[in-house]
Amino acid sequence: MNQDGKADWTLDEVRERLAPAIAANAAFDGWGDAARDLAAETSGVDPDIARVAFADGPVAMIDAWFEHVDAAMVAAVPAEALATMKIRQRITALVEARLAVLAPERESLRRALAVLATPNHVPRAARLGWRSVDRIWRVAGDTATDYNHYTKRAMLLAVYGATITVFLDDDSEGQADTRAFLARRIDGIMRFEKAKAGMTRRAQRRPSLSRFVGRLRYPVV
Numbered sequence: 001m002n003q004d005g006k007a008d009w010t011l012d013e014v015r016e017r018l019a020p021a022i023a024a025n026a027a028f029d030g031w032g033d034a035a036r037d038l039a040a041e042t043s044g045v046d047p048d049i050a051r052v053a054f055a056d057g058p059v060a061m062i063d064a065w066f067e068h069v070d071a072a073m074v075a076a077v078p079a080e081a082l083a084t085m086k087i088r089q090r091i092t093a094l095v096e097a098r099l100a101v102l103a104p105e106r107e108s109l110r111r112a113l114a115v116l117a118t119p120n121h122v123p124r125a126a127r128l129g130w131r132s133v134d135r136i137w138r139v140a141g142d143t144a145t146d147y148n149h150y151t152k153r154a155m156l157l158a159v160y161g162a163t164i165t166v167f168l169d170d171d172s173e174g175q176a177d178t179r180a181f182l183a184r185r186i187d188g189i190m191r192f193e194k195a196k197a198g199m200t201r202r203a204q205r206r207p208s209l210s211r212f213v214g215r216l217r218y219p220v221v
Contacts, residue, residue: 031058
């Protein structure tokens with residue numbers, strides 16, 4: 001504690017502490033100073049420190065909230081539970097966990113997406129989306145480092161984006177419509193990955209002129 005009786009948090013700790021409170025306020029006040037200052041007041045954080053922590057404005061607040069959501073998603077699906085699942089089930093469970101964290105703040109999410117959709121924020125939005133799907137694949141156990149690393153994430157990003165559009169207006173019980181939509185789209189990813197793996201195996205078995213010429217020049221002794 002400092003001389004004023006307030007905790008000496010680092011800026012990263014301030015962002016982590018305030019992010020969910022700002023998101024709760026953003027449904028009513030938008031992603032701006034009012035939501036930030038109210039969150040600081042109710043969390044015992046000096047408003048001046050909060051302003052420094054979120055010096056980049058609304059996008060910094062949204063960034064911190066998405067980081068909070070990702071961490072909560074991972075905590076909701078422990079490693080021992082994932083270990084019993086197939087890859088399709090792992091991806092589904094993680095995305096559904098992320099949506100469950102977002103569910104109480106759908107209006108805040110809607111407003112956040114509107115902020116990120118403005119032209120000057122599109123590059124940041126793309127990075128935030130990629131960060132989330134990369135975490136999902138990594139937690140699910142993906143270790144690909146070749147082009148598969150990028151194709152898997154690009155496909156999941158497209159699926160997740162489409163799922164969010166359904167999720168935002170889903171009034172079905174327990175977001176059943178969203179879960180059904182997600183299941184169909186993830187099934188499509190897995191069919192594509194299976195077909196891609198088959199094509200790769202066939203290509204590897206296909207006769208290669210370069211290998212044939214190489215064997216003529218350097219025959220096996």
